[in-house]
Amino acid sequence: MVLRTAVRDINQALDDQITAETTPEQARDLIEAQVRTWISDQAGTGRYTLTAELESRLVYAVYNERFGLGSLQPLLEDPQIETIDVNGADQVWINYADGRKELAEPVADSDTQLVELIRRWGAYQGQTARDFSPAKPRLRLALPDGSRLTAMMTVTPRPVLSIRRHRMLDVDLDQLVEAGTLDIGLREFLRACVAARKDIVITGGMSAGKTTFARALAADFPPEERIVTVENEHELFLHTLPHRHADIVALEAREPNAEGIGGISVSDLVTDALRLNAKRIIVGEVLGPELVPMLVAMNTGGEGSLCTIHADSAREVFARMLILASSGGLTYPPGTLYRLAGMAVDFVVHLRHETFHHQGRPANVRYVSEVLEVLPPADTEEPATTPVYVPGPDGRAVPHTLPQCAADLEAIGFDPSYFGWEYQ
Template identity: 55%
Template sequence: MSFDQARAVRAILPKVTEAIDAMESVSDDAVEEYGRAIITDLVREHVDGRALAGQSVPNLDQERSLAEAVFNQVFRMGRLQELVNDPTVENIDVNGCDQVWITYTDGRKELGAPIADSDDELVEDVRRWAAYQGQTARDFSIARPRLHLSLGSNTRMGALMGVVPRPCLSIRSHGKLNADLDDLIANGTIDKGLREFLSAAVRAHKDIVITGGMGDGKTTFARALAAEIDPDERVATIEKEYELFLHLQKDRHRDVLAMEAREGNTEGLGAITLHHLIEDALRFNARRIIVGEVRGDELIPMLQAMNTGGNGSICTLHADSADQVFARMLILAGSGGLNIATDTLFRTIGMAVDFVVHLGHDLRHNLDGPVNRRYVAQINEVLPPGDTVEPAVNRVYVPGPEGRAIPNTIPQCIDELVAVGFDPALFAGHAWQGGPR
């Protein structure tokens, strides 16, 4: 009978989790180190037991592979870890243990191998990942059937059970954690003129709202804009689950207050919302505030932060076009239970936001296969309301023939941009100024 690694993992796993749960006075940073030592011992014990029983035993390479598989099952993402480590994988969508859809960065979509032997095993895996990973342990049960968690420095996971026929996962891998504007030129998101404009806007402490749809690259774009911030400026990042990871880029951001929201317990107590964290960020002397995504009642404190102590702040927001952003903010204010008059909200937006940068995304097919394009489609300068209730806008960049942003008009704040080094001659052209398409 040949050696079955999957069966061996199932046999060793309960002993590993029991030993780790029994550990006392071990710091979070040391848990993995101790866990790996425990796994090595238990794997050796398992192999010796098979040998004494006259059963087939793994060779040295198989034994190492078994230890790594157990380690991944506890501290990483089990059978999914190989996919998570693959830089060409962008999304993994799981509709039950044996329905694993993989979307690659080039737009390909394929059905992958099962990631567990049963749906019950998959649920147990998710619970274990939630217990050992992330800043705060999070429950996943019939009482709490929704789970959102940051796993490591480049992976975000959402999970559902009970409210769906089979347990479901959605895993997003962030490609470049150290992305900057030069990287966005290289992949065709912006051209040289846009790079200089965006860099100047950040250096001039302009407040920027990044909009786009799902998968348009808003988080990567925010990370690239943040790369233009002076390394010694105090920055607060505020997120539902960590995705920006500026606090891990010590060479680029030396003073970062990274804040992650926390869900309440089953009684709804102990929750820490984005709203709370934005208010805290100002009290902790943050010069700039970057909100991973504005989704509800954190909208007003974010605008207030932009309008007062957080000049040069950045946030992302889901919107289908740059021209829909004000209506979208009005909807968010209502969904968050905010009791604020429409004209008051729009005046606040007009005074707080300087630019809306809208991202586009399309998937094209050519002879070489699919081509996944992400690009800046439009940039609006936001101004206080004039003849209408909504804020006035100055369409600085508009979509060109291929949808990519091209210069349209000079912003009212041009003198401030010139003061930090921007060359207004870059507005002279009305075409995409080089770079991949």
């Protein structure tokens, strides 16, 4: 708390010196000078032990308060942390990649100060400024490092904040093989699907790794292809990987202002994506009315596109589509929506996330459990499906049935021996 008080006092002294035009490099010089001034002022008071270490810590903390997430910034820089949950200023829960959960130090001196910090982050941390106030008590924000921040106030007894970190931004299918998410045969099958420009829907529950998997699939897109990503808040961050994607446009929805004006929805942006000459479109997460524009885009010009949908199994995705369409105000008859999905989607890849205990310690695992080929409806209203990969004894995907489009995959070089047998 003593350090936070010093950081607050130094920042107040900097308010007139650091403006919107000040670069981070210039700001660091100003911060270092103000910290030295503060240390000089404290000399002889006996309130602090003035050391070079204290000076370094103060510069780091003040800089983070201005350009990062304050006392949360060191947690964001820890590669082992997956989620941060703040239930009021003094209750901070940390979840680690190995399954551990620990209580951390407070992030603010009071709930009022916590709200002010969140308001500042909403204004400066994202691509577009987002309000956090009693009039708009919910905030969703993509942070510069790819983490996703969600905050609420007034609808809860105390302000709450959750951060979900994306630890694998620059990722490909080879790395997911190393992580145990899939095996080499499935990697080659999915690479063939991408090369053959098959449209893929990635499904899974919360924290199953859908966004990471979408990044890994996108890493196999030809680097010169024009890609447009569409998200409520940036999470894919493919536009920060120029060595993988040279021609990319990252679209982010915009919330309306307090008067309800100026909002731009994901649904609007999906329609715009085709007008931007996109060869492939990625919708980070389909949540409602953008479903039909995404399916239309896949069916009419965005071949080889990707999207993610929350679902508890691969087959559940079609029921989820109906729910998402109706919750988004769309009134398509089920048969019409199913026919569109059957014509637009080629494969559904389902991910699972499990936590278990090994040798007395918790552990997290994420893996592909199913791959369905999707076909137009036949005997029922729902799209026909072929179970290409099914859960094996340990739940992980194993080959089951050749897809009807097998010849397309073989034509672009897929080795049938990876599937376990020769194509007939």
